[in-house]
Amino acid sequence: MTSRGTPETNATVASLVRINKWYGAYHALRDVDLQVASGERVVICGPSGSGKSTLVRTVNLLEPFQQGRLHVCGVDVGADKITRAARLAVNRRVGMVFQQFNLFPHMSVLQNLTVGPVWGRGVSRKEADELAMHYLQRVGLIDHVHKHPAQLSGGQQQRVAIARALCTRPQLVLFDEPTASLDPEMVSEVLQTMESLAREGMTMVVVTHEMGFARRVADRVLFMDQGQIIEAAPPGDFFERPRSPRLRSFLGQVLAHRDPHVDI
């Protein structure tokens, strides 16, 4: 194993070492190094096209990379060995919440939550049902268990998606702009669900434009631009004492408008 310069402790859930990714000729991720400790909440922000989504999607191997090394939840993957088996192994330990929810429209809420545990992890149906009911209770949607996704509001769908990710008992949950496609009225219910998750010590990596959420919840905030991590700091430092001129101008624009739905 060649994890140069980044000694791993037992408490490290995910470790990315000099990850490089190209879309064709476009250099989308450039020498990205990132460690996520168990129980840590990392928020990633940055302008659109800066590689935030690509980065979280690389962590669970939805996006392959051409150079570097990834170590996630005990699975070690080099750029030359991204196999289906590795992707499956990583995804059985990592949960993900998407911008577009991506619930399964032909299944009820309960089936959405149990299909992963039953067919992916070999959990018995009874146990999977109990797990699903537990997490539906948590996200406050126990009354909607037999509905189909189309019958739910956007905010409810995203809470179901969060419960679905939790049902796979993940060691790490990735959020890819979870509130970006919600109506303004529904953003807070999803953020509250995520905050309660954070309070219970779930390890989370969140891509978001919700600066308030980053301030309240994050242990560390990352700023990305042009495929690189430009600055990383605890939220206090990040927002009050930004060092790089690029982050200063970004925060200036974002905080001046304070409209979380302007995709900056």
Add this chain to the structure above:
Amino acid sequence: MARERTGDGSNGMAHAGATHYVRQTPIDARAAPAPAGMSLRWRRAFFPSPAMGAVSLSLLVLFTLLGWRALQWAVLNAHWAGASSAACPGDAGACWAFVTARWKPWLVGNYPVAELWRAWTCFGAFALFWAWVVRRSHTASMQRVLLGFVGLPVAFFVLLRGGGPLPVVEPTRWGGLLLTLVVTLATFATALPLGLCLALGRRSLLPVVRWLCGVFVEGMRAVPLLAVLFIAATLVPLFLPKGMNLDLFARAVLAFALFNAAMAAEVFRGGLQSIGRGQREAATTVGLSDFAALRLIVLPQAVTAVVPALVNIMIAVIKETTLLSVIGVNDLLGAVENGARSPDWMGESNILTSGYVFLALAYLTVCYGLSRYSRRLEARR
């Protein structure tokens, strides 16, 4: 009420400019205005202007005349009973006697009389199956319906052909509607799974598989069905090793199956493409393997999306079975033509015409029924 509201100083309107408008009285929901009556809607549809009215009237006259002629031919001057062409002199009226006298060979061909119960069983089973499909085919049970379409023809073939305790009846003796039904169902049973495999093959990660499936589908789509049938009927026996012999029926079904598999493959491909990448990614992130994701997430949605298109293929197959008569298989069309060539019914062209009209009505009934059913499926989603 309305008067009071307009009295709040701003005429109930938020004016442009700097005025600060606040509604004083909330507006209750009111019923929509009544829709236009029947007579008004008809007048608007057929007589919106004098010129259009004239068009409507002349079309009415034309259709009345045509309808009257058709009624004279098909009903008033028609000959209803008789055992030979002597019952239908002249060509002023249809010769339904031809139809009523020969219904049995048209239904079952030359199937032996002693074994006819097997044919009736097939018809009955299919009628029951179809009644079940139409009554309960909400989209959730679509997979079971498709399963029936695959299982039924196998059962029919075994029962009709016989073997074991049942005397063997070679497919050359089957005919008429029975043959049409079995060929249609057998085509579906083979073309659907094969088409699905081809569609999946075209998305395979292996270039060889992708290429082979693509060549097959594009090749089949570029060749007329009639050519495929002739190849199956005349060329395939030459290529088969000595001693191995596929009868004409099997070769015809094979040709239909391969041709329609290519059609179904394109339909399935569209269905698979309609399922976004997000669904597959979500399936991956809940820990499903690629195969489980395909089976549980992608295929149920893709197949449900293309059921109306599959029904369209089925309608096409039913109509295509008439091509079988060209290569000498005794399908419904072949049975009618053979009937008109028999000594009893030879001579009058009016007799064959009546047979064709009956045939057209029979196909119209079946295909229009299917088409209505397909519309209903679409409306339910």
